[in-house]
């Protein structure tokens with residue numbers, strides 16, 4: 001009898017979990033275990049887990065769907081994205097994009113534009129803070145993550161028609177210079193794990 005009660009509870013719990021509406025903070029707390037830890041690294045190859053704060057909402061949604069569909073191949077991110085409903089993804093994207101960076105810091109940047117970036121600024125902006133919400137903000141993103149992304153577009157690991165065309169024209173040196181340039185600006189920011197733990 002005990003066994004059947006146990007089974008019954010187990011099913012009820014599953015039903016409850018399936019219908020319970022999770023808050024954006026609850027949904028994002030597992031994500032912050034990697035995205036909210038200072039300089040947390042992807043183990044192999046080694047690069048920092050990208051910052052999500054102040055990123056465009058539309059881009060976050062499209063990135064999570066790209067992991068779901070396999071357009072972007074990263075086993076852990078695929079597993080996380082696969083568990084999220086469209087509504088969950090919407091809430092998470094709202095949550096991370098709602099953290100805004102200081103506009104004054106972005107505008108007052110004294111970093112000189114470089115020639116290599118000429119072919120990027122039309123979409124990503126001179127400082128990497130793209131206006132169009134489907135073009136990710138790359139200003140302030142970790143340098144080694146930007147470099148890894150550019151290589152991934154070039155070698156086909158990341159399957160995106162626009163960026164594949166662009167990255168395939170870049171040499172390794174140009175990718176390094178561009179990653180350094182855009183990462184030096186202000187833009188996206190790391191959301192501290194403590195924010196959700198304390199609020």
Ligand code: HEC
Nearest residue numbers: 030031033034042049050060063064072074076077080092
């Ligand atoms: C185990 C660590 C880990 C966890 C947990 C994790 N991520 Fe990630 N996430 C990564 C790594 C590493 C990447 C970069 C993968 C790549 O190269 O495509 C990434 C990439 C992303 C991107 C793409 C960022 C960009 O600039 O393109 C989004 C969006 C994202 N994660 C959201 C989430 C959300 C939402 C959750 C929680 C539901 C989550 N992640 C949980 C490690 C993690």
Ligand code: HEC
Nearest residue numbers: 119120122123134135136138146149150160162163166178
């Ligand atoms: C025609 C518009 C366009 C141009 C020009 C362009 N990009 Fe992109 N870029 C995009 C889009 C769209 C994405 C998102 C693709 C995806 O979903 O993977 C992207 C993604 C990226 C990413 C990945 C960001 C992340 O968070 O994962 C990097 C890095 C990047 N671009 C760098 C560059 C650089 C450097 C240049 C110039 C050499 C450039 N882009 C030129 C449209 C553009």
